[in-house]
Amino acid sequence: MKNDRILLEVNLTTLAEREVYRVSDDWVGYGTWVANSDCSKLVGIEIAKSDWTPLNDWQIFHDFFHKGPHCRLLRVDLRSGESQVIHEEKIWLGHPIYRPFDDHTVAFCHEGPHDLVDARMWLVNEDGSHVRKVKAHAPGESCTHEFWVPDGSALIYVSYLKGQQGRTIYRFDPESGVNEALMTMPACSHLMSNFDGTLLVGDGSGTPVDVKDTGGYSIDNDPWLYVFNVAEKRYFRVARHDTSWATVANSRQVTHPHPSFTPDDSAILFSSDKDGKPAIYIAKLPAHPSMLSA
Structure with missing residues (x-):
């Protein structure tokens, strides 16, 4: 456009x-x-x-x-x-x-x-x-960055609660209308999945700017990219994105990582201004990752 x-x-x-x-x-x-x-x-x-x-x-x-x-x-x-x-x-x-x-x-x-x-x-x-409506919000709950799993099987989104550091990954089944909590995770801003939704990738973030009560939703800044194994409910770090999250040239999201998988699930494509200007990077997934429990 x-x-x-x-x-x-x-x-x-x-x-x-x-x-x-x-x-x-x-x-x-x-x-x-x-x-x-x-x-x-x-x-x-x-x-x-x-x-x-x-x-x-x-x-x-x-x-x-x-x-x-x-x-x-x-x-x-x-x-x-x-x-x-x-x-x-x-x-x-x-x-x-x-x-x-x-x-x-x-x-x-x-x-x-x-x-x-x-x-x-x-x-x-x-x-x-x-x-x-996909989900009625609970008191103090915010939901964000919903996306369809590329095979169309589900809508996945992030839920977080006022006063809590962590976030929860949810899966909505459009056929049954059921919302299912998949796993907890560090405070990531954007999620995306591979084709069938077995792997998710997220970008660690800080206090969200798109809430009114930033004090109530204050969280520590996290500079890492994470991959989540849904079946195992475990995850691992891929690389630091180290973006500033700043608005650049009147664009609010140009520095946001918005990570996604390459088609073969071997690497992560993401944005960052860690070297000065917003740019696109690729980080390869480690062959033997150190898994963390959700």
């Missing part, structure tokens, strides 16, 4: 660009726009231009939540450029993701400070029907 306005397709052989979709003048394209498994369409969020404020730092992020912006979740056909609104609310929406290999199911979130949102994670059918 270029300039919050134009969705472009890039030919990787010729580098030629094709305009797929253009946001109308009364709206602004927001956040990540995510394709389905066969890359024939994607889902995205648009925010009414009259409500929009560039989210250049975390204070603006906090303030924007209270505005209750007019948002719409839509899908775009990547061949024709035709769009259709799936869901629309006067509440801040974000993080839209098709369930892999199931275009009928779309996840999205109620965005904002995690300790203020009513419930972060939601599902909706692609035709706009059956809006349902």
Whole structure:
């Protein structure tokens, strides 16, 4: 998405660009726009231009939540450029993701400070029907960084409680509607899994900036990348990311590691500004890791 306005397709052989979709003048394209498994369409969020404020730092992020912006979740056909609104609310929406290999199911979130949102994670059918909550938050609970396991089997997310250092990894089964606690972990900000969800990777972090009560959620800074073995409920350190978590050039997340596995599960791709400027790194998984118990 270029300039919050134009969705472009890039030919990787010729580098030629094709305009797929253009946001109308009364709206602004927001956040990540995510394709389905066969890359024939994607889902995205648009925010009414009259409500929009560039989210250049975390204070603006906090303030924007209270505005209750007019948002719409839509899908775009990547061949024709035709769009259709799936869901629309006067509440801040974000993080839209098709369930892999199931275009009928779309996840999205109620965005904002995690300790203020009513419930972060939601599902909706692609035709706009059956809006349902993934999890009702317990008192003092925040949930964050949900993602679909790439094989489509589950939605995984992180739960943490006010006044506690550790966090818990949860798995939501979209067929049964059951939330299952998988294991505890150090305070990581972002998780991702390998294809079948048997391994998870996370980036150690400090006190979250996307909560209102930072004092209540204060935690020690952790500079490590971790891999979690779900079946064994154990984990190991891979490498230090040593990122600053700073906002750079009005981008709030460019220094966030956002680690992910290489397709063969042999290494971790992540971002960091440990050498001065934000850059992308690869850390190979150790052949004989020192396992830690959750």
